[in-house]
Amino acid sequence: MSEEGLSAVDMAASAVSWSDKALRLLRGLNNFHRPGSSxxxxxxxxxxxxxxxxxxxxxxxxxxxxxxxxxxxxxxxxxxxxxxxxxxxxxxxxxxxxxxxxxxxxxxxxxxxxxxxxxxxxxxxxxxxxxxxxxxxxxGVKRYGVHINGFTRQPDGGVSMWVARRALGKPTYPGLLDNMVAGGLAAQTSITQTLVKECAEEACIPECIAKCAHPVSTVSYTYEDDEGVFPECQFVFDLEVPQGFTPQIGDGEVLEFYLWPMDKVKEALVTAEFKPNCALVVLDFLIRHSYLDPDTEPHYQQFVAGLHRSL
CATH class of the missing domain: 3.30.750.160 (Transcription Regulator spoIIAA)
Structure with missing residues (x-):
């Protein structure tokens, strides 16, 4: 489409860089810390x-x-x-x-x-x-969860990430993109128990593979909306899935799984298609695996700091 066919709003949106979109996402999930919050x-x-x-x-x-x-x-x-x-x-x-x-x-x-x-x-x-x-x-009590970045190394050395699309019947964020596996930490349940359980239920990943997941980080943020205040902390794991293994739909919470190259995942995380907190988990992956460089990423320090905001 030519510039003549674009509205002023469309042109303004297209001019916003990936970095600015990612920073906007991060600030949105930390809006309880920002001026004007409740x-x-x-x-x-x-x-x-x-x-x-x-x-x-x-x-x-x-x-x-x-x-x-x-x-x-x-x-x-x-x-x-x-x-x-x-x-x-x-x-x-x-x-x-x-x-x-x-x-x-x-x-x-x-x-x-x-x-x-x-x-x-x-x-x-x-x-x-x-x-x-x-x-x-x-x-406004803190909620904890477990999120797993599932990825596969391709024969050429490249990395592809497994991305889930949430079922259309989910009560929150139906149809949006999600991490391969994620779940809340229920009472009297350990982090490892939650990881193994969610892997089996959501993606039919056997325990022998699930237990290969490595704890790598936490992502913390606090946002508010018209329902209340949400301080959250996600325990983040990386799981290298063997080549040839494909997650399968289990309990119906996932509509579909995709295996995407990291460039496609990176672009998707700043769109309205990604569940916002899951996008932050992917952003953390991009930083830890050097897909973002502090010499070329203008908001690198703000990303790192913003992923670890806690009350």
Whole structure:
């Protein structure tokens, strides 16, 4: 198409470099850290004297209806000190969440998963309670997951990456591109258990291959949207898949798998086709495997720093 056939918006979009698009993506997934976010208005979520999250103002108002579970004082939301054990805290919070779900108070609870995530100040700390996955954004508690970059070395020495397309029936980001395997870290489940389980369920990868995955990094970011606050940390693994092995659709969460050269993967990650946090996992892969060079990539330092933002 000639320039005469392009609108001003199209021309402006085409002029945006890959680097600028990648930086925009990174900033979007760290928008809770940026000026104008709701962070200053959110209340720290405290459990036994430790901050474990951020509660948006509209959620604070609703939690005030349950004083036997949540105490609102000095600009904080504190779980009642009378709830002393993991079991007591988990049960009390679960009762409140079921009530809010029945009242259809928050849209995120329509995606109820019956899957629990554990809540703790840091990953190395003992969990203080567990909470329904779909509700974690109401409290801004950190969610953890496992993401696997599957790749294959070609006979000519080049590297191709396995990319998954999410099923159209997925409750979040249906039809978008994803890492070969990814899954949330459920309560009382280890990282390795999650890795092996998700490999088997999503891509029919046998345990003997899955356990060859190497832990290589974490990717951390915090974003907010109209559902709540999402501090997330993904444990990143690289898995070199043997030539000739093809991931197969397992539990129906994946529509299709593609084996793409890295140039094609790189271009795709800055498009609206890629699930945003999975694009960051690929960006981390590009940095670690020297597909980006600090002498030629103007935002190299910002990429590295932005992939490891944590509250």
């Amino acid at each position: 962070q200053a208005k959110c209340c720290p979520f405290m459990v036994s004297g430790h901050q474990v999250g951020w509660v948006p103002p509209r959620v604070v108002t609703e939690l005030g209806r349950f004083p036997e579970v949540f105490q609102l004082q000095r600009g904080t939301v504190e779980l009642s000190p009378g709830l002393e054990s993991y079991t007591q805290r988990s049960a009390a919070v679960d009762t409140v969440l079921h009530c809010l779900r029945e009242e259809n108070t928050f849209r995120c609870l329509r995606g109820w998963r019956d899957e629990k995530y554990e809540v703790m100040p840091q990953f190395c700390d003992p969990p203080m309670l567990c909470m329904e996955r779909s509700a974690t954004c109401l409290f």
